[in-house]
Amino acid sequence: MKQFQLSEEDFLAAYSLHSGFLVRDISRSDLFVLLVAALLLILPACLLGWFGFAWIAASISLVFLAALCYLIGYRARLRGGIKEQYAGRESLREVVTIQHDDKQLLWGSAAGSFEASWEDIHKYKENVRMFLVYAHGSTFWPILKSAFETEEELLSFTRRLEGVGSGHL
Numbered sequence: 001m002k003q004f005q006l007s008e009e010d011f012l013a014a015y016s017l018h019s020g021f022l023v024r025d026i027s028r029s030d031l032f033v034l035l036v037a038a039l040l041l042i043l044p045a046c047l048l049g050w051f052g053f054a055w056i057a058a059s060i061s062l063v064f065l066a067a068l069c070y071l072i073g074y075r076a077r078l079r080g081g082i083k084e085q086y087a088g089r090e091s092l093r094e095v096v097t098i099q100h101d102d103k104q105l106l107w108g109s110a111a112g113s114f115e116a117s118w119e120d121i122h123k124y125k126e127n128v129r130m131f132l133v134y135a136h137g138s139t140f141w142p143i144l145k146s147a148f149e150t151e152e153e154l155l156s157f158t159r160r161l162e163g164v165g166s167g168h169l
Contacts, residue, residue: 002098004147010130011086012079014142017125017132034070038063098143100157105133107141114141121164131161 006014042059086092091111099106105121107114116135125132125140132140148154 002147002149002153003095004098004144005095006086006092006142006144008083008086010142010144011092012082013127013129014132014140015082017127017130018138018140034067037066037070096147098147100160105135107133107143118160118164121161124161124164126158126161131157133161 042056042063091109094109094111096107096109098108102118104115104117114135121133121135123134125134128145130145131143133143134140143157145154148157
């Protein structure tokens with residue numbers, strides 16, 4: 001039986017591992033705002049007949065700068081939202097217990113439990129800090145590597161995961 005507790009940084013790392021690069025989370029309205037900003041920077045040159053290379057290069061640079069600033073701000077807002085989610089949900093801060101054998105994985109806390117046979121687990125993701133185990137759609141269960149007491153336990157669990165569904169992503 002292994003136990004761990006997710007910290008705020010663990011939760012942020014799990015979300016980041018789950019989502020990959022957070023640009024995927026940008027909505028269509030965000031992309032529309034970026035497109036309008038790009039058009040507002042380039043349209044005056046087209047209307048006034050300024051087609052010099054320096055002006056076009058400056059306009060393109062401004063568009064990229066605006067997009068970069070927007071993405072940095074977006075990521076900061078998203079990170080703040082994830083922190084608020086962690087702070088607002090007591091269940092995320094509870095001690096988690098995991099058990100596994102040849103047939104199944106048990107993941108539980110005071111808020112509830114999850115039980116899945118290894119056949120039900122369709123994929124997993126991994127980084128140096130944790131595993132994310134997926135058994136039902138895009139729902140994931142984070143498992144910190146620090147919960148394993150020995151290197152052998154960690155290797156045994158890793159080998160078990162390597163045999164599931166579509167495997168490592």
